[in-house]
Amino acid sequence: MAETMLGSVAVIGGGIAGIQASLDMADQGFLVHLIESNPSIGGRMVQLDKTFPTLDCAMCILGPKLVDVQRHPNIRLLTYCDPQDLSGSPGNFTLKYLKKARYVDEDKCTGCGECEENCPYWVDDEFNEHLMRKDKKGRDKPGRKTVSIPFPQAVPKVAYIQAHNCAYLKKGKCGICKKKCGPGAINYEQKDEVKEINVGAVIVTTGFDPFDAKEISSLHYGQFPNVVTTLQFERLLNASGPTGGEVIRPSDQKHPKKIAFLQCVGSRNPQLNRNYCSAACCMYAIKEAIMAKEHDPDVEAYIYYMDIRAFGKGFEEFYQRAINEFNIHFIKSRISEIRENPENRNLIVKYEDFKGTPGISTEEMDMVVLSTGLDPSSHAEFLKRDLKLELSDTGFVVTDPLKPLETNQEGVYVCGVASSPKDIPDTVAEASGAAAKASILLKDVRGTEIEEKKLPREIKVSPADEPRIGVLVCHCGHNIGSVVDCAEVAEYSKQFDNVVYASDPMYACAADSQVVIKDAIKEHKLNRVIVASCTPRTHEPLFRSTLQEAGLNEFLFDLVNFREQVSWVHPHQEDEANEKAKDLIRGAITRACGLEPLFKEKIPIIKKALVIGGGVAGMTSALDLARAGYPVYLIEKEDQLGGELLKIPELHNGLKGPEVVAQMRKEIENEPEITVYTNSELEELSGAVGKFKGVVQGEEIQFGAVILATGAEPFTPNGYYNYGNASNVVTQRELEERFDELDPQNVVMIQCVGSREEEAPRTYCSRICCTAAIKNSIRIKERNPNANVFVLYKDIRTYGDLEELYLKARELGTVFIRYTDDNEPSVDSNGTVTVFDEMLGVNLQVTPDLVVLSVPLVPKPNEELGQMFKCARGADNFFLEAHVKLRPIDFATDGIFLAGTSQFPKFSTEAIYQGSGAAVRVMALLAKGFILSEGAIANVNQDICRGCGRCEQVCPFKAIELETKTIRMETQDLKMVKAVVNEGVCKGCGTCVVTCPVSAITIKHFPDKLIESQFESILTRPELTEKVEADTPSVEAP
Amino acid sequence: MTQVETKPQIENFEPTILVFACNWCSYAGADLAGVSRLKYPSNVRIVRVMCSGRVDPAFVMKAFLKGADGVMVAGCHPGDCHYLEGNLRAKERIDKMVEAMQVLGFKVERFRLEWISASEGKRFAQIMTEFTEKIRSLGPLKP
DSSP states (O other): OOSSOOSEEEEEOOSHHHHHHHHHHHHHTOEEEEEESSSSSOTTGGGOSEETTTTEEHHHHHHHHHHHHHHOTTEEEEESEEEEEEEEETTEEEEEEEEOOOSBOTTTOOOOOHHHHHOOOEEOOTTTTTOOEEOTTSOEEOSEESEEOSSTTOSSOOOEEOGGGOHHHHHSOOOHHHHHOTTOOBOTTOOOEEEEEEESEEEEOOOEEEOOGGGSGGGOTTTSTTEEEHHHHHHHHSTTSTTTTOOOOTTTOOOOSEEEEEEEETSSBGGGTBOSBOSSHHHHHHHHHHHHHHHOTTOEEEEEESOOOOOSTTHHHHHHHHHHTTOOEEEEEEEEEEEEETTTTEEEEEEEESSOOOSOEEEEESEEEEEEOEEEOTTHHHHHHTSOOOBOTTSOBOOBTTBTTBOSSTTEEEOGGGTSOOOHHHHHHHHHHHHHHHHHHTGGGTTSSOOOOOOOOOOOOOTTSOOOEEEEEOOTTTTTTTTSOHHHHHHHHHTBTTEEEEEOOSOTTSHHHHHHHHHHHHHTTOSEEEEESSOHHHHHHHHHHHHHHTTOOTTSEEEEOHIIIIITTSTTOHHHHHHHHHHHHHHHHHHHHTOOOOOOOEEEOOOOEEEEOOSHHHHHHHHHHHHTTOOEEEEOSSSSTTGGGGGOSSOTTSOOHHHHHHHHHHHHHTOTTEEEEOSOOEEEEEOOTTOEEEEETTEEEEESEEEEOOOEEEOOOTTSTTBTTBTTEEEHHHHHHTTTTOOOSEEEEEOOSSSSOSSTTSOSOOSSHHHHHHHHHHHHHHHOTTOEEEEEESOOOOOBTTHHHHHHHHHTTOEEEEOOGGGOOEEOTTOOEEEEETTTTEEEEEOOSEEEEOOOEEEOSOHHHHHHHTOOBOTTSSBOOSBTTTBTTBOSSTTEEEOGGGTSOOOHHHHHHHHHHHHHHHHHHHHTSEEEOOSSOEEEOTTTOOOOOHHHHHOTTOOEEEEEEEEEETTEEEEEEEEEEOTTTOOOOOHHHHHOTTOOEEETTSOHHHHHHHHHHHHOEEOOSSOBOOOOOOOOOO | OOEEOOOOOSTTOOOOEEEEEETTTHHHHHHHHHHTTOOOOTTEEEEEESOGGGOOHHHHHHHHHTTOSEEEEEEOOTTTOTTSSHHHHHHHHHHHHHHHHHHTTOOGGGEEEEEOOTTOHHHHHHHHHHHHHHHHHHOOSOO
């Protein structure tokens, strides 16, 4: 451990894992250096069109996170930088990195895109997975300019030059971009620089690279134009991809009608040293097949697979929808090769099916999509050489099953695909978990590396003050100026009474313009500022902070979007564009008159946490929180901590459940910050985030946040396969408990008993049962190699490294026989099991001495607790997280989190990282000691409210509650019900405002009056002869 | 202050289209249409709201009264809502409003509710073009 600890962290990799880890660290007050080798953060997820299983638009859910990172005061973005070397010790490391020359000054570039527009040279487009575009003559051309912005939503939105293709940098000719760049950001003299930072800890989130399908020559990727990868197909589906969202064949631009998806390309392949299953490919192939059909209902999609591994939450249901609703064809098979029909460039897929069809079958396709696996990223070499991390044979970072976020180097943590293939929700939960570990190491130096921005005292602006508006109409180089007459619009603005200043800067967002704005506020005593430039979604924070620096409340600002909504979409229509520009600015001036200063309230919170459930997830959460310095109450219903793990003598990774529990219990006993209540339940609850009050064992406890880790237990399969009647029919758990006593010679294991059913609640795949069955079959075979073990299965779902176990079981001689829903196995009264073997086409019969049923995990009783905390449960009865993709451990309600099998079945390792992840979400909340309200939130006028409660019903965040108030009227007390907004919870969506039948609720910054006055003003063109008054909306006293 | 109706004559009729777009999806879709330089008619005026659930049906009626020839509310696709289900609330209310419009004999084609995501810049432009042409063909609301 270092003598001087630093309250900062380096996050290596700017994908979704790095983004989540950075936000979780920065929110607590650690300084974060986020290092990304590409010119923008976002990682692989920004390339995706949609995400499974909800078909959410990837950019819609990721975009706000990218912006959160950019505007976070505690995050320093180091993009286009390669880490090089790490020295020092935990708590104080020095990380060297190479800042690659961008040839664009990041501080000067405004992201206007003028350089890209004018650059005459095209280069390969990596973001669009090397897909070509067609030129006017229909020839294939590379898709990106030599100087370009990585993608439209890039963060930072700064251009970069690909030096090896730039005519100026290579030959000294061209130089067009430099001439065209208004802010003078292009700098051909830039050189690569080696720099260094000092940090207390390192989080590795280097992710993956897709497997290079050229390595499998029989698939002819790169040779046959109509063979593409899934990431390429993702770009073809995407509305902002190279084809504008049209799925077309690269060879002839025709719409493919028959598309094949080939699974396990570069996974589950020992010849390629890739034994592992890539865990995400089955689901993304199904998603792409569905999307292809949504784009064109005539498409026939075929998925050639070995096992469909739909093991996550909502995955199995998604798979069933693909079959039943979208008629996707699933063919269990092994691919031998792809041939091309030279006449039409169609592809002939040659495969061997598993239905016993003799020989090789063939099918002609218009297009073939290769589901390429997840390779460790190309940075793996750096991890090994410079970070000295231990890597597996396949190149992933090695971790301990009980410490899945820690590496062999203390102070260096890992999460996401860097440690094993996984999908997005698991990656996000792990990223939060890794942040928890780094926070514990650096807990004593939290807040030491960050600086609170000092702002001047705010100028008092009251609704009674005459509005004094300043308007800046930005040219954005030629972007706006070439279409909109900015000087004229500025002049037009001046004709309104309340506009006392107007100008038309070349770049309103450039640093010198901020000085102009601040000076104008001072000189002209402005109390409102309007900038007409680009989208508020990226630029509002910048101008708001400029206002704050000038002492003006940040809410006294409005942005008008001339670039995205006028000049870029109405070029060559100057008259109409100018008219529209004037309409929009008029609307903004009217709106600005009614803007009020708003204050983000600091709402103090109780810096204690409650964890409900003392299984492995809950114990991990409690330990992490306590170690980070927060007092924790841990409530367990049973008489001892440990949960289900106590009942599992041996785990698939060789660990012994009771030993693991014993160790954790000891750690908890030694942790003075944890108060354990066994044999207990939460008896009462009131309050909300920051100030919950509960009763346990008759004692009142107070806490600011809570983690629900109530766990799951095996389903009791009464009535399935004579279970409960025949003594030789047991569950896997019962086999484990009686393993020493039962020594069977012939065993039949039946998978998916009571899971993957047609009717809710158990429509899901329980994720762990394949592995549990395989583990037990191995244990039986290792004890008695002559024992016969038959596993009757639908799909073997040993994802990630678990695939190794499957291979081992097969090597040991376990017999795997596949059955389908139409042909389920049966057990007769003599105990004879009959199953139809598709491969051989016959019924097989065996009379085993033991039948073992693999049953799903079902949630432990959680309904009452769910109601208490107003937390939703899914159709499967598991707790329902806020968002299945990006918020896997948050509930929709603030201050309540979930972990472990209460969310979905999972392995203990997964419960551990989720437990850590939930812990850091709590830390981020408690660290500051207060919650900052949003500012633009709802407000109930108590005099008008009649307590009907409709607002309470529609509020998605449970931010409104009805309270009974006693009002003294003359001689008697009247009890009245009124709605009250919890300011710490309200997100300002405004749906309650519209619901209120008596208009008692307003939403600050977007009240009815301001929205109405804005659009009325847009729609009504006043005749301007001399100065006119903008329609000042009458403002209600707050 | 004198006010002049923005309505021109029926010949060369240029409709005024008002679009309430939610900040997180549809407004972002409009941004992407811009970044992708996709043209659509300049008749469209966008008003940003945080959520489509913020749009009071009364806004729509008032917009028609104040001179809009067509009004659209654009929000996130179901399931994508930044505020979980504001878009669904919007739909409930707006469906009722449309029913009432029908009863009153109002041409409901002048109003539309659309789901447009942040990645659907092209669709945003297409919908705006199509809607503008539709309203153009219907003629001015107040001739």
